[in-house]
Amino acid sequence: MLRVLGIDACRAGWVAVELHDGAFAGAYLGLRLDELLTPADAVGIDIPLGFLETGWREADTRAAQRLGPRRSSVFRVPPRAVWQRAPYAAANALCRELTGAGLxxxxxxxxxxxxxxxxxxxxxRYPLYEVHPEVSFAGLAGTTLAYPKHTWAGAHLRRRLLAAGGIDLPDELGDAGRAGPDDVLDAAAAAWSAHRIATGRGVALPDPPQLNERGQRLAIWY
Structure with a gap:
């Protein structure tokens, strides 16, 4: 049995959707990420993973290109040192210094x-892969979605796409039901991508992934 997780950040912390052999097996809510990370064949997470020391990541450019009219849902990820800088004004100034543009x-x-x-x-410690839900949903649909996920039409379209892909989300999710509808849908899309990765069908943007100075692979997967 292949067990994968899809995880998305939400106001309450993090929400996860678990799949067994590509089918829904559970949903969970955690204040901290380590409350949700358990042994799995792949974990797709909607958060930037891996940084460069200077400049912008190629993954974000490729994901934006793939989404076309919905490219605004992708933000460029600045270098590692920018994330370590506080407050915002200092981080923004450093971002301009290292990339030529602000944050x-x-x-x-x-x-x-x-x-x-x-x-x-x-x-x-865990097989973590960065995903972007809109890239995943575009992969499910075969095209960029016309309706934003925060709209009634967009939310129902995404749930139908997940069901068609074998992920039938129940109405009752227990504690995970306290997460926003869009966060649950995004976690499920991340799980769909994780299952593709675990079965050898995942696609990396870019392909091959960019390597940073630490030898880490930087890519957005679907």
Whole structure:
């Protein structure tokens, strides 16, 4: 049996969807990422994993190109030192120094979760793969989706796409049901990508993945 997890950040912490052989097997909510990380064949997570020392990652450029009109859902991930700098004004100034462009307040707001996830990515204890849910949903649909995930039409379209891909999300998710609907859908899309990776069908953007100065593979998978 192949066991995979898809994880997305949410207001309550993190929400995870578990698949067994590609089918829904459970959903979980955790305040910390380590509450959800358990042995699995692959873990897809919607958070940047891995940094460069200077410049921008190729993965973000490729993902934005793939999404076309929905490219605004992808933000460029700045170098490692930027994430380690506080407050925002100092991080933004350093980002301009290292890349020639600034860092948005929205992206910097993810800093605690980015640092938390990369602690585990650097440790190498779990098979973590960075995913982007909109890239995953585009893979499920065979095209970029017309409706944003926060709309009624967009949410129902994404749930139908997951069901068609073998992931039938139940109405009752227990404690995980406290997460936002879009967060649950994104976690399920991350799990779909993780299952593809575990079965050898995953696609990396870029392919082959970019290597950073630490030898880590930087890519967004679906």
């Amino acid at each position: 948005s307040v929205q992206a910097y707001g993810l800093r605690p979760k980015v640092l938390e996830a990369n602690t585990w990515f650097d440790a190498g």
